[in-house]
Amino acid sequence: MGPGAPKALRLLGGEPLLVHAVRRAAAAPSVRMIVVAAPPADVDAVHALLAPVAPVTVVAGGAERQDSVAAALAVVPDDVGIVLVHDAARCLAPAELFEQVAATVRDGAGAVIPALPVTDTIKEVDPGERVLGTVDRSVLRAVQTPQGFSAPLLRAAHAAAADSHTDDAGMVEKLGHRVVCVPGSDFALKITRPIDLAVATHLLTLPPPA
Ligand SMILES: Nc1ccn([C@@H]2O[C@H](COP(=O)(O)OP(=O)(O)OP(=O)(O)O)[C@@H](O)[C@H]2O)c(=O)n1
Numbered sequence: 653m654g655p656g657a658p659k660a661l662r663l664l665g666g667e668p669l670l671v672h673a674v675r676r677a678a679a680a681p682s683v684r685m686i687v688v689a690a691p692p693a694d695v696d697a698v699h700a701l702l703a704p705v706a707p708v709t710v711v712a713g714g715a716e717r718q719d720s721v722a723a724a725l726a727v728v729p730d731d732v733g734i735v736l737v738h739d740a741a742r743c744l745a746p747a748e749l750f751e752q753v754a755a756t757v758r759d760g761a762g763a764v765i766p767a768l769p770v771t772d773t774i775k776e777v778d779p780g781e782r783v784l785g786t787v788d789r790s791v792l793r794a795v796q797t798p799q800g801f802s803a804p805l806l807r808a809a810h811a812a813a814a815d816s817h818t819d820d821a822g823m824v825e826k827l828g829h830r831v832v833c834v835p836g837s838d839f840a841l842k843i844t845r846p847i848d849l850a851v852a853t854h855l856l857t858l859p860p861p862a
């Protein structure tokens with residue numbers, strides 16, 4: 653995103669991305685507890701920011717996403733059976749997506765991820781940008797959050813993780829456990845570059861997705 657405030661605190665329609673993300677998570681009827689991992693120095697400030705939005709527990713996050721998820725998971729009570737892991741950067745993921753993911757876990761899938769088909773042609777390249785080949789995109793999916801898990805499975809995956817993973821489902825895959833996809837949402841785009849913020853600003857003007 654370039655220089656400026658931490659991405660989760662950048663403004664979208666006048667409110668921080670994190671506020672949008674928590675509001676939508678809290679609107680999902682299945683969500684009964686929200687844990688936010690924040691930079692250690694900002695725990696109190698993030699709690700104050702979110703208190704008017706929804707009841708939240710705020711913990712100190714880690715250096716990497718995986719560390720932050722582990723820190724948040726550590727305070728989830730043992731009687732919570734399903735955990736959804738979400739990115740603040742996917743701040744417009746609708747409440748309905750949280751529900752769909754939670755319902756699929758509840759129906760018996762241990763690990764559930766929202767995913768969209770890939771629409772570009774994908775090339776594999778070498779370090780010199782020379783094309784090595786064209787990948788069959790029909791078997792590829794672009795994966796989003798919230799990702800949903802049975803809590804014991806997610807805890808086991810984090811406990812076993814020896815290397816770094818870009819998503820939680822990757823750790824579950826490493827355990828050899830099945831991960832299933834549900835249809836993702838265009839509203840769950842990851843805000844990474846300034847253009848994504850421009851797209852999200854437009855999405856805010858649209859009716860909420862059905
Ligand atoms: N130490 C970290 C880094 C990232 N995240 C979470 O992981 C999400 C996805 O990571 P990413 O978009 O890569 O966030 P950043 O690393 O903060 O941003 P960027 O890569 O755009 O610089 C973030 O929204 C945030 O919710 C986290 O909890 N702890």
Ligand SMILES: C[C@](O)(CO)[C@H](O)COP(=O)(O)O
Binds near residue numbers: 794820
């Ligand atoms: C979890 C994720 O959003 C799924 O696409 C993604 O892997 C996060 O990656 P990042 O490199 O931490 O942005």
